[in-house]
Amino acid sequence: MFAEFLQYMLSGLTIGAIYALAGLGFSIIYNASHVINFAQGEFIMIGGMAAATLTASGVPLPLAILMGCGGAMIVGVLVAKFTVERARNASVVTLIIITIGASIFLRGVAELVWGKDFKRLEAFSGETPINILGASMQPQSLWVIGCAAVLIVAIGTFFNRTLTGKAMLATSHNRLAAQLVGINVKRVVLISFALSAALGAMGGAVVAPITFSYTEMGIMLGLKGFTAAVLGGLGNGPGAVAGGLIVGVAEALGAGYISSAYKDAVAFVIILLVLLFMPSGLFGKRGTERV
Amino acid sequence: MVQIAATRTAAAQPINTRLLSLAALAVVIAVLPLALTNNFYLDIAILAGFNAIVCVGLNLLIGYAGQISLGHAGFFGIGAYASGILVTTYGWPPIAALLVGALFVGVLAFLLAKPILRLKGHYLAMATLGIGIIVSIVLRTETGLTGGPDGMMVDSFKIFGLELYGEKTWYWVVGVMLFIAVWLSLNLIDSPVGRALRAVHGSEVAAEVVGVDTTRYKVMVFVVSAVFASVAGSLFAHYTGLITPAKADFFKSIELVTMVVFGGMASTFGAVIGAVVLTVLPQALTVFQDYSQIVLGAILMFTMVFMPKGLLPTIEGLIAQRRRA
Numbered sequence: 001m002f003a004e005f006l007q008y009m010l011s012g013l014t015i016g017a018i019y020a021l022a023g024l025g026f027s028i029i030y031n032a033s034h035v036i037n038f039a040q041g042e043f044i045m046i047g048g049m050a051a052a053t054l055t056a057s058g059v060p061l062p063l064a065i066l067m068g069c070g071g072a073m074i075v076g077v078l079v080a081k082f083t084v085e086r087a088r089n090a091s092v093v094t095l096i097i098i099t100i101g102a103s104i105f106l107r108g109v110a111e112l113v114w115g116k117d118f119k120r121l122e123a124f125s126g127e128t129p130i131n132i133l134g135a136s137m138q139p140q141s142l143w144v145i146g147c148a149a150v151l152i153v154a155i156g157t158f159f160n161r162t163l164t165g166k167a168m169l170a171t172s173h174n175r176l177a178a179q180l181v182g183i184n185v186k187r188v189v190l191i192s193f194a195l196s197a198a199l200g201a202m203g204g205a206v207v208a209p210i211t212f213s214y215t216e217m218g219i220m221l222g223l224k225g226f227t228a229a230v231l232g233g234l235g236n237g238p239g240a241v242a243g244g245l246i247v248g249v250a251e252a253l254g255a256g257y258i259s260s261a262y263k264d265a266v267a268f269v270i271i272l273l274v275l276l277f278m279p280s281g282l283f284g285k286r287g288t289e290r291v
Numbered sequence: 292m293v294q295i296a297a298t299r300t301a302a303a304q305p306i307n308t309r310l311l312s313l314a315a316l317a318v319v320i321a322v323l324p325l326a327l328t329n330n331f332y333l334d335i336a337i338l339a340g341f342n343a344i345v346c347v348g349l350n351l352l353i354g355y356a357g358q359i360s361l362g363h364a365g366f367f368g369i370g371a372y373a374s375g376i377l378v379t380t381y382g383w384p385p386i387a388a389l390l391v392g393a394l395f396v397g398v399l400a401f402l403l404a405k406p407i408l409r410l411k412g413h414y415l416a417m418a419t420l421g422i423g424i425i426v427s428i429v430l431r432t433e434t435g436l437t438g439g440p441d442g443m444m445v446d447s448f449k450i451f452g453l454e455l456y457g458e459k460t461w462y463w464v465v466g467v468m469l470f471i472a473v474w475l476s477l478n479l480i481d482s483p484v485g486r487a488l489r490a491v492h493g494s495e496v497a498a499e500v501v502g503v504d505t506t507r508y509k510v511m512v513f514v515v516s517a518v519f520a521s522v523a524g525s526l527f528a529h530y531t532g533l534i535t536p537a538k539a540d541f542f543k544s545i546e547l548v549t550m551v552v553f554g555g556m557a558s559t560f561g562a563v564i565g566a567v568v569l570t571v572l573p574q575a576l577t578v579f580q581d582y583s584q585i586v587l588g589a590i591l592m593f594t595m596v597f598m599p600k601g602l603l604p605t606i607e608g609l610i611a612q613r614r615r616a
Contacts, residue, residue, distance in 0.1 A: 279411075
């Protein structure tokens with residue numbers, strides 16, 4: 001009974017960690033540019049596909065992951081530079097369509113480069129399950145949760161301790177004021193895309209041994225990441241992380257106790273209920289509109 | 292009714308221009324079959340017509356009320372499956388199934404609208420996206436009722452002993468429906484409701500201050516656009532004879548929004564043109580084979596970057612500029 005519950009919790013936290021990374025990516029970009037980047041899931045896909053295909057052709061795993069992250073960062077910067085930056089004053093819907101266009105484009109390129117079939121990546125440290133109080137856990141889950149934790153702490157430190165990080169926070173609070181004190185806000189937007197891309201790609205690489213890699217792997221992961229970001233209050237980094245874990249755990253519990261067929265619906269039911277009662281998410285500030 | 296002078300100039304068209312453009316639409320619909328020499332072309336025109344009907348409704352919501360919906364394919368799907376299930380499984384008359392589907396979607400949209408339309412911008416996008424995805428997951432999962440991911444067959448549309456059959460017949464059905472949709476939409480835009488909506492789009496708070504009941508109008512437009520989608524979905528189900536949950540999923544919703552924005556927000560004919568172009572485009576892009584996705588993505592990105600207002604308003608702007616010069 002308890003072992004079963006623990007089992008669901010563990011698998012929920014594993015997938016929740018990936019949602020948290022994706023959600024954090026949404027938040028970082030939203031803060032810097034007020035854009036919801038629907039290509040976030042494609043960064044995850046790039047990380048997963050690069051790791052799987054590069055290791056298959058003999059590149060050592062750590063190098064393959066780094067190359068995936070680097071590639072995703074370049075793609076992220078290009079997306080920011082050639083689309084988002086040029087459409088600064090466009091409406092919310094227009095910007096959403098631009099990033100969706102980018103995601104279709106990236107999936108198309110990925111299909112051309114890597115093909116449509118599923119790619120397998122070996123688990124990082126074997127597949128002997130670890131027994132925790134009667135629940136069994138794949139070692140890869142520990143990798144996922146561990147990597148996500150390290151990345152989240154690193155991002156937190158970056159925003160609170162480094163000059164660039166503080167400049168990015170300042171931009172999110174007040175773009176014009178930040179510009180006036182000499183912060184290069186255009187660079188901030190580019191850095192935000194690079195950071196989010198790296199986070200996504202890293203997440204994609206560590207989760208690939210569990211989910212397989214394929215060019216459409218980013219679609220649902222990206223949408224759930226968006227859910228996580230909204231659940232935590234858009235632009236709220238720690239909120240997005242909490243949102244991701246909540247969505248992951250709720251999904252696993254829902255699949256275990258209610259219906260596995262409706263697993264993918266759980267996240268969206270939660271977000272609807274939350275939005276109905278708390279229109280700014282769980283941890284979002286209440287905003288007032290200036291006229 | 293409060294008049295909002297500033298918003299009047301934005302889109303209110305004199306009555307005669309409206310009649311003229313309606314007449315132009317009628318002529319295009321009537322003449323087009325001469326150019327569509329085979330059933331394949333007719334089929335694409337019919338599909339474009341279905342999309343256009345949904346987009347004309349959606350444009351009222353996005354372009355005039357300034358609200359995003361990333362879940363309208365859900366309403367299209369409910370309409371389609373209402374017809375599919377009631378007619379094919381339970382033997383209802385198609386017109387009754389269509390009306391019941393539309394009524395159901397209308398009531399559903401009405402119940403959802405109030406809490407949802409309180410949300411702003413991205414939160415509204417999230418909520419509508421969620422509704423659409425939940426609908427498509429239900430359609431995919433309730434296999435006993437819907438046939439699951441493989442979809443279900445739908446009987447043909449029969450009314451007064453007549454069976455609608457073949458591309459030629461359906462072309463006229465869709466053409467007439469599209470004409471009605473455009474006519475309704477233009478009327479709505481030119482009515483006090485339309486003025487109130489434009490005020491909502493301009494500044495919701497300012498509109499409230501001068502006494503416009505913004506929530507009521509937003510709810511109304513949400514319901515109207517959902518019903519347009521449902522009716523189109525019902526007819527679509529009878530036309531194709533096979534419906535799948537993919538017709539209700541996230542990508543279909545995105546496709547619809549893209550058509551509206553691509554053609555030109557706050558322009559009824561822009562929505563029609565957007566629907567036609569983006570229905571024909573993927574067919575045309577099949578010549579690029581493996582590259583078609585890439586080309587489609589690139590076209591979306593760059594038209595929106597360089598023409599953020601959409602196709603028709605940009606062209607109209609260029610013409611106006613030339614005239615002044």
